[in-house]
Amino acid sequence: MAKDKKKSGDKKAAKIAKAAKQEKKAGKKEKKQATKNKDVDSDAESVDLDEVLAQYAKEQEQYHAITEEPCEPPKARTSSTIIGNPVNENELFLYGGEYFNGATVNFYNDLFVYNIKKDIWNKVTSPNSPLPRSGHAWCRAANTKEIYLFGGEFSSPKQGTFYHYNDFWKLDPTSREWTRIESKGKASSPPARSGHRMVGFKQYIILFGGFQDTSATTKYLNDIWIYDCVNFVWHTPKLQSARAVPDARSSFTLLPHEQGAVLYGGYSRVRTVAGGKQQQVKGKKQPAAGGAQRMVLKPKVHDDTWFIRIIPPPADQPSTTLPTVSWERRKRPANPPNPPRAGATMASHKGRGIMFGGVHDVEESEEGIDSEFFNQLFVWNIERNRYMPLNLRRPKANANKRANQQANVSRRDRARADEEELLANLKALEMKAGGVAAATSDDEAEEEKEQEEEEDTRPEKPRLYEFPHPRFNAALTVQGDTLYIYGGTFEKGDREFTFDELWSLNLNHLDGVVEIFKRDLEDWQGSDDEADSEDEDEEYSDEEEDEDEEDKSAGASTAPTSVTDSPIAAAKETPEEDIGTTEEISALTDTLPHPRPFESRRAFYERTSEAWQNVILDEMSYGAAGQTKTPKEIKKAAFDRAEEKWWDCREEIRALEDEQEAAGIGEVVSLADKENTGTGGGVGRRR
Numbered sequence: 001m002a003k004d005k006k007k008s009g010d011k012k013a014a015k016i017a018k019a020a021k022q023e024k025k026a027g028k029k030e031k032k033q034a035t036k037n038k039d040v041d042s043d044a045e046s047v048d049l050d051e052v053l054a055q056y057a058k059e060q061e062q063y064h065a066i067t068e069e070p071c072e073p074p075k076a077r078t079s080s081t082i083i084g085n086p087v088n089e090n091e092l093f094l095y096g097g098e099y100f101n102g103a104t105v106n107f108y109n110d111l112f113v114y115n116i117k118k119d120i121w122n123k124v125t126s127p128n129s130p131l132p133r134s135g136h137a138w139c140r141a142a143n144t145k146e147i148y149l150f151g152g153e154f155s156s157p158k159q160g161t162f163y164h165y166n167d168f169w170k171l172d173p174t175s176r177e178w179t180r181i182e183s184k185g186k187a188s189s190p191p192a193r194s195g196h197r198m199v200g201f202k203q204y205i206i207l208f209g210g211f212q213d214t215s216a217t218t219k220y221l222n223d224i225w226i227y228d229c230v231n232f233v234w235h236t237p238k239l240q241s242a243r244a245v246p247d248a249r250s251s252f253t254l255l256p257h258e259q260g261a262v263l264y265g266g267y268s269r270v271r272t273v274a275g276g277k278q279q280q281v282k283g284k285k286q287p288a289a290g291g292a293q294r295m296v297l298k299p300k301v302h303d304d305t306w307f308i309r310i311i312p313p314p315a316d317q318p319s320t321t322l323p324t325v326s327w328e329r330r331k332r333p334a335n336p337p338n339p340p341r342a343g344a345t346m347a348s349h350k351g352r353g354i355m356f357g358g359v360h361d362v363e364e365s366e367e368g369i370d371s372e373f374f375n376q377l378f379v380w381n382i383e384r385n386r387y388m389p390l391n392l393r394r395p396k397a398n399a400n401k402r403a404n405q406q407a408n409v410s411r412r413d414r415a416r417a418d419e420e421e422l423l424a425n426l427k428a429l430e431m432k433a434g435g436v437a438a439a440t441s442d443d444e445a446e447e448e449k450e451q452e453e454e455e456d457t458r459p460e461k462p463r464l465y466e467f468p469h470p471r472f473n474a475a476l477t478v479q480g481d482t483l484y485i486y487g488g489t490f491e492k493g494d495r496e497f498t499f500d501e502l503w504s505l506n507l508n509h510l511d512g513v514v515e516i517f518k519r520d521l522e523d524w525q526g527s528d529d530e531a532d533s534e535d536e537d538e539e540y541s542d543e544e545e546d547e548d549e550e551d552k553s554a555g556a557s558t559a560p561t562s563v564t565d566s567p568i569a570a571a572k573e574t575p576e577e578d579i580g581t582t583e584e585i586s587a588l589t590d591t592l593p594h595p596r597p598f599e600s601r602r603a604f605y606e607r608t609s610e611a612w613q614n615v616i617l618d619e620m621s622y623g624a625a626g627q628t629k630t631p632k633e634i635k636k637a638a639f640d641r642a643e644e645k646w647w648d649c650r651e652e653i654r655a656l657e658d659e660q661e662a663a664g665i666g667e668v669v670s671l672a673d674k675e676n677t678g679t680g681g682g683v684g685r686r687r
Contacts, residue, residue: 066127077108102495109132151194334384392510
């Protein structure tokens with residue numbers, strides 16, 4: 001019996017020992033797996049990106065339908081894209097991007113919808129959506145309501161291995177449905193890339209530039225591709241061999257134009273000889289004989305301007321006939337931002353470009369690059385090829401009675417009144433001419449009116465009278481007449497700050513920057529040599545604010561009192577001679593009607609409506625044979641031309657307003673307008 005007990009005790013001890021051994025073995029296995037995972041994170045080269053992306057695609061398929069649910073504002077990210085909904089002026093779309101916390105980088109493929117009037121964010125999930133990416137490009141088609149997206153990049157967590165996309169997608173802004181587009185026929189599609197730009201023109205999508213990063217080297221591109229939205233085909237246009245083309249670049253500006261598109265600026269790295277002794281040759285340093293020399297890549301900020309002219313095929317040609325495409329180098333813009341800056345982003349608005357931010361690398365040393373960041377806002381008039389700064393306007397301390405009354409009217413009421421008045425005028429004109437508007441046009445007008453009359457439930461937001469913190473690579477878009485600035489990046493020492501915020505600015509009034517949302521991040525995991533970087537940033541902001549106040553005070557005390565002393569006249573410079581452009585002129589010197597200081601768009605159109613209609617009629621008389629317009633079409637064309645002219649003159653008129661306000665003039669009324677009011681003698685005369 002004792003023997004049996006001993007045997008049973010030995011068996012029990014053996015089981016315990018075996019269990020302990022297995023537990024120890026499992027612990028070693030887990031530790032080994034953790035070490036392996038750590039090695040994967042630390043050595044990004046061993047990450048299989050195809051496998052990672054396949055896992056993302058598998059997770060995407062779990063969504064069985066397109067859903068849209070309220071959510072918090074998007075997580076912090078950079079190199080994302082934001083665009084206004086082409087169907088609903090009350091919505092913005094934000095897609096993709098990446099976030100680097102100092103140790104690893106995360107990529108996103110979520111689509112967010114921001115409702116402007118309700119101040120609500122919604123997140124869209126879909127079974128068919130592009131994979132996570134940043135550095136992609138998208139644009140609105142010119143003659144349809146879709147949004148097109150191409151390319152972008154994805155990388156391992158440590159950014160040791162990069163993957164560039166060459167897929168092409170279409171987003172339906174109403175249903176939120178993504179559709180991957182496959183090019184028809186044997187036509188090829190653009191190679192994979194990121195940092196490129198796209199813009200819509202008639203039935204075409206124009207794509208240019210970008211770069212490809214293979215970890216070992218970076219290749220910049222200068223190829224141009226045209227996508228036909230009607231025939232669903234990509235093609236590379238045949239260019240004239242004798243014509244110059246832009247240098248390869250990324251992060252440039254590509255804006256729409258009525259005859260194609262306009263390109264400005266960009267960034268690239270070019271091969272340069274470094275090392276060896278240098279000698280002065282005609283005032284310039286050049287490598288001398290002897291000394292070790294090597295080829296290095298140095299950053300280059302481009303400041304040239306190009307025009308892409310696209311001539312669609314004649315109407316009698318087959319629909320598959322390719323358009324004629326040519327590059328034309330323009331003169332350098334007048335008064336461009338100085339110094340030149342990379343990462344300055346631009347959005348299109350009323351035939352103009354609105355530029356914000358950027359960075360200028362001022363010195364390269366053994367310790368790295370010293371950089372200067374900007375938060376200035378510029379407007380680029382594309383036709384006159386001229387830059388002008390945009391400054392915020394604080395509320396007037398001594399506004400007149402009329403200005404106070406206008407301030408009490410909400411933006412919604414003003415927009416509604418303008419639209420109702422325009423529709424009433426159009427209806428009266430049609431009835432007078434004996435024409436009847438089509439029912440479909442009335443229905444469309446009612447739908448648009450209902451969208452605009454959506455109740456504005458936005459809470460009161462903070463309004464600042466200084467631009468957001470300096471940054472580069474912010475995402476910009478214009479919806480209506482409002483500029484939206486999302487995110488961006490700022491660097492301080494070894495630390496990289498990704499801004500998690502959205503701002504808006506009314507481009508008409510420039511009455512302060514509205515903070516839609518703003519969150520501070522405290523998850524930096526990288527090296528931070530400057531422990532007091534955040535405090536220094538705050539001190540920097542305070543000092544900058546003091547300097548801005550001093551500049552404003554100095555500007556108010558030294559305001560010019562005549563047109564010849566104004567920045568408009570003083571800012572002219574002679575650009576270098578290039579191809580295909582004319583000398584830039586002021587928008588106030590042509591023979592067309594132009595707005596007066598302090599005159600609203602509505603008042604300008606009321607005063608010049610007949611003159612603009614005569615302009616349209618004259619153009620029709622010299623146009624193609626048989627070209628006719630109904631009274632309604634003439635009225636609408638006159639309204640569009642008046643609005644275009646009002647925005648074209650906006651910055652110059654605003655400068656005149658500042659001059660007159662500095663001289664004590666708050667409003668300008670013509671004598672003819674005064675006579676019509678019935679006031680006599682010297683009652684309304686200025687003394």
